[in-house]
Amino acid sequence: MATGAISRRGLLRGGLGVACSAAAHPWLSTMTMAATPGDARLVVIVLRGAMDGLGILPPVSDRLFADYRPKLAKSAGNALPLDGYFALNETMAPLMPLWEAGELGFVQAVSTPYRDKRSHFDGQDLLEAGTGMDVVLAAQRDGWLNRMLQAMPGITAKTAFAVGRDEMKILSGDAPALQWSPDADVTLSPQAQLLLEHIYAPDPLFSEAAGEALGLAAEIDREALSPLSTGPRQEPMAAFAAARLLQETRIVSYSLSGWDTHRAQDGALSRALNLLQRSILTLKEGLGPVWGKTAVLAMTEFGRTVAENGSGGTDHGTGGAMLLAGGALRGGRVYGDWPGLAEADLYARRDLMPTADVRAYAAWVMRGLYGMDRGLLEGSVFPGLDLGADPGLLA
Amino acid sequence: MLFDQAIGPETYAAIRFGYGLPARHIPVEPEAMLRQLTRPDRTAAGFPKMTFAESIALGRDYLAARQDQRAKMDGADEREKALKREIQVSLDFGLAADLARIVETEDPFRERLVHFWKNHFAIAPTARPAVAMSGIYSDHAIRPRVAGRFGDLLAAAVTHPAMLIYLDQVVSVGPNSAVGKKRGRGLNENLAREVLELHTLGVGAAYGQTDVRQFAELLTGLSFNIRKDDAVAFRSEYAEPGAEKVLGERYGGRGRARLEHIREALDDLAVHPATARHLSHKLAAHFVADTPDPALVAAMEAAWLDSGGDLSAVYGTMLRHPAAWHGFGAKVKLPMEFMGSALRALGARGADLVSLPRGKLKKQFRDQLRAMGQDPIRPPGPDGYADAETAWVQPFGLAQRISWAMAAAARRKDQDAEPDRFARRALGDAASPRLVKAVSAAETRAEGVGLVLASAEFNRR
Structure with missing residues (x-):
């Protein structure tokens, strides 16, 4: 029975993508090792520096918003209406077609369990470790995407890729995951490359790693970045990620920085958002038909203060927003419970109150994409997490 | 096979147990x-x-x-x-x-x-x-x-103010101590857990949550306040009163809590059989092979226990064991070892390194070490860097080693040295004829030297 369920699950996942919800088969949820990489693609973008959730998704219909942000609310006036309550920062306009197609959504007022100290380092460590505050940060040994991989049979070294130069603790751990940065420079003269291959030949470890490295470097040359349909050039990390995802890779994580907008936020946030929207469009255009099997999650360590500060920026906060994109997801809506902006409703009378754990949304996506068992998600991928009710994120 | 030639003890001593050649006065005994x-x-x-x-x-x-x-x-x-x-x-x-x-x-x-x-x-x-x-x-x-003695090293590291701050000991308060009762503060187990799991017994050893808790209670009082203290301090008003039992041994309990009780526990942990086993294995795995000869580890473990954790006795047992002089190249150098030994082989001067402008230091060394996977200033956590070859010989990390090797060779002052001579100087008898021949075929001397540094022969020890 157990083996049958696994192979049946594998067939369902492989053949039908995510059309078949695991939740519809209660007998599947007893299988803890049933998930396989299958056909679905998962991209997790870590937004380092604390993205302002009220900047990307201003609550323009909340009457208090303009009181807290007299300067910033003016520019929020140009934001694009989404659902009547929230609007989308105008820099994200090139993604509006995705929103309309149900391929872009958001979760508002979410956070990790990290509280109060508001340190980027610690906040990012906790976001990537995926634990609660009951596990001390220094005791974290692996990241939650790696723990998901550890529970997946049939993965290979190429199943998961950390892209870029930043250390991705989210993918570190016992399961194999490759790392590569599209800006890595391994330019060797043709003669030096031949000699190096010859020198490495008697050493399989060096030989394979170097072969992989030179192959990736050469592929990147071939994949010279083309312009997006919207005009600007592709974002290199997403272009590299998409090329991998079209091959053996199923899971990619990379980070985008520039979110720590303490001053002159309009310009700074717009630069960061521009990179994010280009990154998402690059994924969509690079993935082509595979975009339909893809889920992109963009998460940040915490949100920012509700009120603007004295230098036209915002400071470190608590509740924030998460971005969802991809054809595998049910977009076109803003998920989450809006806590309101009345002073008594804020966290510590300054930050947006987180009304849900951001990990639960990630977990529901993993469950939907790969059929991950609920007990596994709550017990080892995100230890101590209560998944709560299914928000229905999958298309 | 990478090394099928005979390799002499000078090469082992310099490369496996040091930072490589050229070596001026490195003994092999x-x-x-x-x-x-x-x-x-x-x-x-x-x-x-x-x-x-x-x-x-x-x-x-x-x-x-x-x-x-x-x-x-x-x-x-x-x-x-x-x-x-x-x-x-x-x-x-x-x-x-x-x-x-x-x-x-x-x-x-x-x-x-x-x-x-x-x-x-x-x-x-x-x-x-x-x-x-x-x-x-x-x-x-x-x-x-x-x-x-390992006990002295352990105590110095674990009670160092930087460690006390890093692993939250400075905020751990005995719940029944004077300060704990007055301000409702409590324990933080972080340091206690890491000392048992990482620094001494090892994660697989026979200890439980009760030991962690008791040890955390014993550690209360250990404190450092940078505004007041010039060294680690012991504040009995933070210390949990009464005796604590860690791994079956009782510490303190008679009179006021004192720093000596913590020292006693650390001394016992330092010579615990699980510690001897864990750290003998870790040393042998670092110096000799990812999966070291069990006989080597057993000999070191016995030396650890017989000597009461005298580290020189343990190193001596390792160095006198035949396994330490066998299987050259079983280990891959960590990035810092790779870079250090490459600089040594290239004839870099310490005085030049310490007078490099910050920008160059960052670009040529720190950023490169980070890209190779070993940030020299900020390790990933209290468990430090990985040690096994699979952690280091990955496409991205290896690509960084290759790029750095080529760039460092191009920056080298002495551009006249022939690559084959450089290979012999840097690797001694570990330079295989195959490698020497290959680097001699490079288009430029700098490229040939870079290839020596990028080679598996140079990256192993």
């Missing part, structure tokens, strides 16, 4: 290698870092500036920024000094041991005063004790 550990540490004296007292002063200045900044005092912003920068400069300079020491040392085995134990007792604090201390933590706590 185990007794002579051990004697080197007891002579005055001229390497550190030649490239000094800040003193501990200076690092505390820097931390205090920073805190004062931050306080003024919060009080919106004039000029405080600039002062805070300048001090932040000064802390960063001191860390960058620490890296330059580490590289200079590797390049110039005549006691390379000691240097290797310092890096091994610094990684074993890794710290990566984020609080800025502790960051300031982290640059000299190894010089202060580890370096003077790598050849003595």
Whole structure:
């Protein structure tokens, strides 16, 4: 029975993508090792520096918003209406077609369990470790995407890729995951490359790693970045990620920085958002038909203060927003419970109150994409997490 | 097979147990290698870092500036920024000094041991005063004790102010202590757990949550307040009253809690059989092979227990064991070892390294080490860097080694040396005829030298 369920699950996942919800088969949820990489693609973008959730998704219909942000609310006036309550920062306009197609959504007022100290380092460590505050940060040994991989049979070294130069603790751990940065420079003269291959030949470890490295470097040359349909050039990390995802890779994580907008936020946030929207469009255009099997999650360590500060920026906060994109997801809506902006409703009378754990949304996506068992998600991928009710994120 | 030629003890001594060739006065006799550990540490004296007292002063200045900044005092912003920068400069300079020491040392085995134990007792604090201390933590706590009793090394590392801050011991309060009852504060188990799991017994050993809890209670009182203290302090008003039982042994309980009770527990942990096994294996796995000969580990473990944790006796047992002089190339150098030994082979000078401008230091060394996977200033966590070859020979990390090797060879001053001679100078009899022939076929001398440094032969030990 157990083996049958696994192979049946594998067939369902492989053949039908995510059309078949695991939740519809209660007998599947007893299988803890049933998930396989299958056909679905998962991209997790870590937004380092604390993205302002009220900047990307201003609550323009909340009457208090303009009181807290007299300067910033003016520019929020140009934001694009989404659902009547929230609007989308105008820099994200090139993604509006995705929103309309149900391929872009958001979760508002979410956070990790990290509280109060508001340190980027610690906040990012906790976001990537995926634990609660009951596990001390220094005791974290692996990241939650790696723990998901550890529970997946049939993965290979190429199943998961950390892209870029930043250390991705989210993918570190016992399961194999490759790392590569599209800006890595391994330019060797043709003669030096031949000699190096010859020198490495008697050493399989060096030989394979170097072969992989030179192959990736050469592929990147071939994949010279083309312009997006919207005009600007592709974002290199997403272009590299998409090329991998079209091959053996199923899971990619990379980070985008520039979110720590303490001053002159309009310009700074717009630069960061521009990179994010280009990154998402690059994924969509690079993935082509595979975009339909893809889920992109963009998460940040915490949100920012509700009120603007004295230098036209915002400071470190608590509740924030998460971005969802991809054809595998049910977009076109803003998920989450809006806590309101009345002073008594804020966290510590300054930050947006987180009304849900951001990990639960990630977990529901993993469950939907790969059929991950609920007990596994709550017990080892995100230890101590209560998944709560299914928000229905999958298309 | 990579090495099918005979490799002599000089090569083992220099490359496996040191930072490679050329070696001027490196002995190959185990007794002579051990004697080197007891002579005055001229390497550190030649490239000094800040003193501990200076690092505390820097931390205090920073805190004062931050306080003024919060009080919106004039000029405080600039002062805070300048001090932040000064802390960063001191860390960058620490890296330059580490590289200079590797390049110039005549006691390379000691240097290797310092890096091994610094990684074993890794710290990566984020609080800025502790960051300031982290640059000299190894010089202060580890370096003077790598050849003595493990109990002394353990106590110095675990009770070091930078460690107390990093692993939250400074906020751990006995719930029934005077301060705990008055302010409703409680235990933080972080340090206690890591000492048992990482520093001593090892994660698989027979201890439980009760031991962790009891040990955490025993550690209360251990404290450091940078505003008041010049060294680790013991504050009995934070200490949980009564005796604690860790791994079946009772500590304290008679009269006031004292630092000596903690020392007793650390001394017992230092000679616990699980500690002897865990750390003998870790040493052998670091120096000899990822999966070391069980007989080698068993001999070291016996030496550990017989000598009461005398590290020199344990090293001696390793160095006298045939397995230590066998299977050359079983280990892959960590990035810092790779870079240090490459600089040594290239004839880099310590004095030049410590006078490099910060920008170059960052671009040529720190950024490159990070890309290879070993940030020299901020390890990933209290468990330090990985040691096994699979962690290091990955496409991206290896690509960084290759790129750095080619760039370092191109920067080399002595561009006249032929690659085949360079290969023999850098690798001795570990330079296979195959490698020597291949690098001689390079289009330029610099490329040939770069290929030597990028080779598996050079990256293994």
